[in-house]
Amino acid sequence: MATITRLFDFPYHQQQYHNIPNALVTKKNGVWVETSSDEYINLANTFSRGLLRIGVKKDTKVAVISSNNRTEWHIVDIGVLQLGAQNVPVYPTISEEDYQYILTHSGAEYCFVSDEIVLEKVNAIRKNVPNLKEVYCFNEITGCKNWQEVLDLGKDASNQPEVDEAKRAVSTEDLATIIYTSGTTGKPKGVMLSHKNIVSNVLNSEKRIPFVPGKTKALSFLPICHIFERMVVYLYQYYGVGIYFAESIEKLSENMNETKPHVITAVPRLLEKVYDKIYAKGADLTGIKKALFFWAIDLGLRYEPYGKNGWWYETQLSIARKLIFSKWKAGLGGNLNLMVSGSAALQPRLSRIFAAAGIPVMEGYGLTETSPVIAVNDMRNHGFKIGTVGKVIDNVEVKIAEDGEILCKGPNIMMGYYKDPEKTQEVIINDYFHTGDIGEIDAEGFLKITDRKKEMFKTSGGKYIAPQLIENAMKQSRFIGEIMVIGDGEKMPAAFIQPDYDFLKNWAKKKNIKFTSNASLIENKEVIERFQEEIDAVNKKFGNWEQIKKFELTPDLWTIDGGHLTPTMKLKRKVMMEIYKDLYAKIYSK
Missing domain, CATH: 3.30.300.30 (ANL, C-terminal domain)
Incomplete structure (x- = not known):
């Protein structure tokens, strides 16, 4: 199997081992449009050639700001990375002031935006960002260059040898991306992640995720500018998972029923809302249906994995799954058998109820600075424990400091904060990254987060x-x-x-x-x-x-x-x- 050392190796790995027709799928004009593994690579190479022709070279910073996850984002990503340039993803919802700060601080020369709303915010501050040479849009908007123009420039393949040469020159230690964290105080910090940081995190996490290579479908809707969803998308590519991009959070339910995914990533707030909607529907039932619904809920809230509650509980649970929980699953597309949760603490009751329903939530833990995964639960091999974020992944070391802070060391630890060596030295001490989280590791090796040190x-x-x-x-x-x-x-x-x-x-x-x-x-x-x-x-x-x-x-x-x-x-x-x-x-x- 070919060695994967750089992020753009993932689509080539997919093409070689799990060539699929639905590598990236976006809904356009009411129709789900598939991009195959072969097309993905062809488009990425075409885009790289076009980028060379507009002046992008090694270490050029390219900002991408998209209101929704879409195929174009990933073609731009691979097209940029193949040249040894850096992708600077930006949250679409932040203020114009933060747009200006990030685009200026990163030195972004080109910016790709999704739509009119994002373009308007960029245009409002563009005169204050002299380093920004050009803005392109994915949607067709009058008065704005379209990303298709870059693809058109790349249709002449005569400079493909330059692309190939640029790819060979990219080292696994090279900077791949700068992700600006949405700090709760002060200006955003630019987290520098190398190819090695994210690649190692994908390869050390993949053993925890039970995908069927080439046969699994995922629905992607968490912001791709966040390292959690982005790392998971590289993981999907590694496994040949068909990635469908939800139109929006509002259309999530509709999109799940259309695409019938096997896996999604989620944040606890979303899972709370899903559960609350299900609960509200159950509360409106009457008679025996209502009684059965709440019997199943009560059963679910007492769930313990691996049959710990005994045979009688498991017998009742199998009945509840047939009568009640199967309807929950049907409402989420019918095939969903795994949800991966990150970004914040998951309430144990949600972990219990969804696992009881046969849609387990694998809670994990990490930070942008750790690429992001430090630990994650795994339903198999007794690797799942409610109320914890799972066991630490391979090749990553965690120790608990005297004051309870979680310290982390490994190939996933960031290169540092962009243009800020002082802040970098504050958090990386003797090769250990200081997470700022308080936690403990139990006797079985499960990590539990108890609080934020600063909070x-x-x-x-x-x-x-x-x-x-x-x-x-x-x-x-x-x-x-x-x-x-x-x-x-x-x-x-x-x-x-x-x-x-x-x-x-x-x-x-x-x-x-x-x-x-x-x-x-x-x-x-x-x-x-x-x-x-x-x-x-x-x-x-x-x-x-x-x-x-x-x-x-x-x-x-x-x-x-x-x-x-x-x-x-x-x-x-x-x-x-x-x-x-x-x-x-x-x-x-x-």
Whole structure:
């Protein structure tokens, strides 16, 4: 088997060992358009030739900003990487100010965008980015060059020897991409990842993923500019998995039923929404159907892998799978048998319920700086443990520092932060990357994340509070959509809570509670008392000093656009403290 040392080796490996008709599939004008393994490589080479002709060479930075995952992104990716140039992916939803910073800081000379919305943001700051020579669009837009122009320039294959020579000159140690992390504070940091960083991560993770080579289908919808989805897509290419690109999150359900995937990657927030929708439908049933639904839910919430609950539980579970859980699976396309989750902690109840339903979620852990996977669960060989992020992958070493911080060492550790050696030296010490996460490794070798080191705080009484631990427990309530635990330097912890408004409004209507807006709803005495019940129930799981003593409900939804969340759905805690400073004062007013 050919050695894979650079990222652009993956499509060639696929062509040689799992040549498939549906290597990349995008829906255009209502039709799923397939690009085969052969076409993928031909287009990538054509694109490389075109790039050479517009002046792209080794170490040229090419930015790609796409609102959705699509075939074009991957042709651009391989076309750029083959020349020893770097792909700089950018989140489409960030501010114009961040666009300007990233395009300037990276020194991007060319930029490929998906649509009018992204183009408008780029055009708004283009005059302030003198290094940017040209912008091309995937969609046809008047007044903007189209990416097809680069492909057309590459149709003359006379400079293919130059492409081949450029490919041979690319070393596995060379820089492949700069990914700007959506930091919760300050300017984004440019994480430099080499070909070796990501290739090693793919090859050391692939043993954990049970794909049938050449016969598996995946639906891709998490942002491809994030290293998690991007690394997984290279993994799909390695295994000859047909990759279908969802049109949007809104059309996810429709696309799943059209493409019938075997695997998806997801983030916990999405899985929570899927479960909440299923639960809401079950709650609307009546009679025996409703009783059976909740019997199956109760069974699922007690799930333990590998038959640990005994034969009688397994007998009941097989009945529940036939009567109830099979309908869940059908609603997700019918073939889904694996979901891989990352980016944030997964609630154990979701891990249990989906595994019971026969759609196990393999939770993993990593950071952009680690390419990204450090550990991941595996359903096979007793490699799955609920409440953990699995065992550390091959050739990666993890140790726990004295203060509980997770330290990581291996070929997946980034080259450093672009143009920022000081910040690099702060996090890579004696070859170990300091993750900033607190965790532990149990006797069986499973890694468990307990909190973010920087997010832990002390109350005025000197007690440490781990907010994520409390937040994840509280979010198991159907009433709570998002929660942020506060109280650094205060006498007790408290919380800002964004209710799950869909669920809350349905509950309020059943209770005949009158409301005209979110704001009027959360001022209702009965609503506040109901939230207090939820808080009180979860508080019992924690020590007295950790318990949420006060809370305030917020009328607005916490969103990326609103500045509450990073593009990877993490809380921007400092920004939140500013947004809700009045609520903070109300909670802690003397």
